[in-house]
Amino acid sequence: MAMVLNDDQQLLKESAKNFCRQNSPLSVLRRLRDEKDKIGFDKDIWNQMLELGWAGMAIPETYGGFDFGYGGLGIVLEESGRTLTSSPLISAILLGATAVNEIGSDEQKREILPKVVAGELIISLALDENISHAPNQITTSAKKDTNSFIINGEKTFVLDGHVADKFIVVARTAGETDNKQGISLFLVDANTAGVSITRTFMVDNRNSAKIKFEDVNVLSSALLGEVDKGFATLDYVLDIARIGLAAEMLGSTQEVFDRILEYLKQREQFGVLIGSFQGLQHRAANMYSEIELCKSVVRAALAGLDNKNADRVEIAELASIAKAKLSEVFFLVSNEGVQMHGGIGMTDEFDIGFFIKRARVAQQYLGDASFHRDRYASLKNF
Amino acid sequence: MNMQLQALDDFRSAAREWLEENCPPSMRTPMVQEEIAWGGRNAHYENPESKIWLERMAEKGWTCPTWPAEFGGGGLNKEEAIILNEELRRINARPALTSFGISMLGPVLLEYGSHEQKMEHLPKIVRAEIRWCQGYSEPGSGSDLASLKTKAELQGDHYIINGSKIWTSYADKADWIFCLVRTDFEVPKHSGISFILFDMASKGVSTKPIQLISGASPFCETFFDDVKAPVENLVGRLNDGWTIAKRLLQHERTMISSFGLASGQSDRGGTTSTVDSVEGVAMRYRGDTDKLSDPVLRDDIAQFKIDSTTFALTSQRSVEESAQGQGPNATSSMLKNYGCELNKRRSELLMRAIGSQGLGWEGEGFEEHELLVTREWLRSKANSIEGGTSEIQLNVIAKRVLGLPDILSMSKTKKK
Numbered sequence A: 001m002a003m004v005l006n007d008d009q010q011l012l013k014e015s016a017k018n019f020c021r022q023n024s025p026l027s028v029l030r031r032l033r034d035e036k037d038k039i040g041f042d043k044d045i046w047n048q049m050l051e052l053g054w055a056g057m058a059i060p061e062t063y064g065g066f067d068f069g070y071g072g073l074g075i076v077l078e079e080s081g082r083t084l085t086s087s088p089l090i091s092a093i094l095l096g097a098t099a100v101n102e103i104g105s106d107e108q109k110r111e112i113l114p115k116v117v118a119g120e121l122i123i124s125l126a127l128d129e130n131i132s133h134a135p136n137q138i139t140t141s142a143k144k145d146t147n148s149f150i151i152n153g154e155k156t157f158v159l160d161g162h163v164a165d166k167f168i169v170v171a172r173t174a175g176e177t178d179n180k181q182g183i184s185l186f187l188v189d190a191n192t193a194g195v196s197i198t199r200t201f202m203v204d205n206r207n208s209a210k211i212k213f214e215d216v217n218v219l220s221s222a223l224l225g226e227v228d229k230g231f232a233t234l235d236y237v238l239d240i241a242r243i244g245l246a247a248e249m250l251g252s253t254q255e256v257f258d259r260i261l262e263y264l265k266q267r268e269q270f271g272v273l274i275g276s277f278q279g280l281q282h283r284a285a286n287m288y289s290e291i292e293l294c295k296s297v298v299r300a301a302l303a304g305l306d307n308k309n310a311d312r313v314e315i316a317e318l319a320s321i322a323k324a325k326l327s328e329v330f331f332l333v334s335n336e337g338v339q340m341h342g343g344i345g346m347t348d349e350f351d352i353g354f355f356i357k358r359a360r361v362a363q364q365y366l367g368d369a370s371f372h373r374d375r376y377a378s379l380k381n382f
Numbered sequence B: 001m002n003m004q005l006q007a008l009d010d011f012r013s014a015a016r017e018w019l020e021e022n023c024p025p026s027m028r029t030p031m032v033q034e035e036i037a038w039g040g041r042n043a044h045y046e047n048p049e050s051k052i053w054l055e056r057m058a059e060k061g062w063t064c065p066t067w068p069a070e071f072g073g074g075g076l077n078k079e080e081a082i083i084l085n086e087e088l089r090r091i092n093a094r095p096a097l098t099s100f101g102i103s104m105l106g107p108v109l110l111e112y113g114s115h116e117q118k119m120e121h122l123p124k125i126v127r128a129e130i131r132w133c134q135g136y137s138e139p140g141s142g143s144d145l146a147s148l149k150t151k152a153e154l155q156g157d158h159y160i161i162n163g164s165k166i167w168t169s170y171a172d173k174a175d176w177i178f179c180l181v182r183t184d185f186e187v188p189k190h191s192g193i194s195f196i197l198f199d200m201a202s203k204g205v206s207t208k209p210i211q212l213i214s215g216a217s218p219f220c221e222t223f224f225d226d227v228k229a230p231v232e233n234l235v236g237r238l239n240d241g242w243t244i245a246k247r248l249l250q251h252e253r254t255m256i257s258s259f260g261l262a263s264g265q266s267d268r269g270g271t272t273s274t275v276d277s278v279e280g281v282a283m284r285y286r287g288d289t290d291k292l293s294d295p296v297l298r299d300d301i302a303q304f305k306i307d308s309t310t311f312a313l314t315s316q317r318s319v320e321e322s323a324q325g326q327g328p329n330a331t332s333s334m335l336k337n338y339g340c341e342l343n344k345r346r347s348e349l350l351m352r353a354i355g356s357q358g359l360g361w362e363g364e365g366f367e368e369h370e371l372l373v374t375r376e377w378l379r380s381k382a383n384s385i386e387g388g389t390s391e392i393q394l395n396v397i398a399k400r401v402l403g404l405p406d407i408l409s410m411s412k413t414k415k416k
């Protein structure tokens, strides 16, 4: 498994790193928050990201993409995680576009993907209903009515939901609440009658919404994939997104750690640099080791996605390992980020607090560490 | 396909064919402690097939696959060595030979030894003729290894060695020792150390076994009373032994880190129970069929397996990276530390998996493999002590990898 970046990937990494550092530093997120920005991400920056081709990274050329693979998308996500860039990269690209690309019919792909790649369409997954991720516990219903379906239910934690043009709604067309059978996916325009959207201001200053569907009528052609059989492919799409999110978390985690190291080599107390205290050194060395492990699993998982021979169980395992591991390590490092900076780490003026806030959201989204340990154990038959 | 890939493919088929023909059936079963082949003058083979397997592998130089053929090694390049390893794993082959000569001394002799020393010692390691032990630690010098006091004085064409070592693994079974000695007492501690080799059968060498908490007795106190070692046995330059000593520790740590890999075989007999998965054992002892019934244990095992899988990927990545760069470096401390802690966790989980059947010491009421779990749990505690303690590895990472300042040197500059 190739865990070392090839030359093209190395180049992409350099350019993504420079772009994020210069064009979308952390101060952008702070400004968006302070101004209570209506959109919640910077449109100019997003347009520049689109021009760089980031949105089409993992989309086939036939549908307007660049076929650079998930390895490429992962690199871009990792670098944007370093500066906590707020953009639809996760909602519209990693999740929305991936879902259409993996599940949609040729017609749906032709219709939707080029627009997503060009930034003309933001498409977001409306999945979660409860306080924790449980993709098979779906109560939102879609009832068949001659030529259409009627959708009723409530969704939460819908990324960029307040600015999305379209939703992919996960709904139950048959079966009991937590049954994997009977789940179907629908493409629903945000302005359809009966859809009401409430923006939720999240602790990480990124964008989410709660969405209510009341007797929303959609045509049968809005079905994404087969009726009742949506779960398996949905889970595969989620795995891709879990791996991509883990890559973003890796970038953020490394950034916090770099900032910690810098502070340990600069702050003096008791007449010496605080980095000379063994109580801090050993914790730093442990974090370093954990981050090395994180790099390996993220690289291996991305390589797995681009490997045509990898089967879905393998991908599911890698996804759960990566998301579990990164959730634990981002938690650890973001906590230490505050602690090792002392009082200044607690101030709003200082940036480290943005990372601990992002960590908690990223940890929970698409399943936290215990969700994925449980899932991994089941995949391993124990 | 280009020529290079074609050559590797040919190598793989040839290796596979040879292994199919030459690896005896019992050598394709999990290793058991008593059958580890250590070689040496007094080698004893519980299982005659161990001897056959060792001789065949040594003949091809595959006990040390990457060492140059002129010193008896396999002369393989890195890619070929990886392939050979994969093919060995494919048939679950046991290591043909386990020795400190392979994992510790050989690599530094290749780097620092004279041509004569290489010609003299390397082929004997490959062919398992000489078993080596490591004379580093002393009663007063453990973590602070460089403070060692065993003395070597030049007298004509010999050094005369006096002092004692401790925790010397298998000193009572080894033929030769690679030993750190002080050759200058007047200079700062790191600058007066030399690296020397001598025969354990020399006059004046004596050993006394020490028992471990696990009941086994793999290491010794080792005493040197006017032991004579010829000057040509000094490796590298006089008083420059610390450089070699540290390099050897990196190789040792890389080796020990493999304890953390499920398939890892240990040089010091740390873990041999690759028999079964922890979760499999836990389920069998509870009569569970599709899901482990203890949810807390299930979660802990899942976390352990996630960490060990991620760790295995990291070892693999470090191999991929070093295929482009140099040999082991300070990150070997990271691998050593993490691998050892993982192996200790695995032992603790195995103990929990079998409950009170893991609390026996000997006699009736316990199966052999249950007693082994208990003994190996105790033995595993040494993983984070041998080869430099976990705390020392964390110090090395902090200073060498992360570039954090050294409190000792900082407070010294303060006093001035």
Ligand SMILES: Cc1cc2nc3c(=O)[nH]c(=O)nc-3n(C[C@H](O)[C@H](O)[C@H](O)COP(=O)(O)OP(=O)(O)OC[C@H]3O[C@@H](n4cnc5c(N)ncnc54)[C@H](O)[C@@H]3O)c2cc1C
Pocket: B133, B134, B135, B136, B137, B138, B141, B142, B143, B144, B166, B167, B168, B169, B170, B219, B268, B382, B385, B386, B387, B388, B389, B390, B391, B392, B395
């Ligand atoms: C099974 C086994 C096999 C071994 N085989 C060999 C062998 O073949 N050859 C050989 O030469 N040696 C061998 N050793 C010895 C081993 O290398 C030493 O035990 C080890 O280096 C620790 O030294 P010590 O026992 O003197 O402990 P000490 O150095 O006294 O350490 C005691 C405690 O203090 C901590 N400590 C010490 N210094 C620091 C510091 N600077 N910062 C933070 N904490 C610190 C240690 O981590 C440890 O927890 C073996 C040991 C074991 C257990």
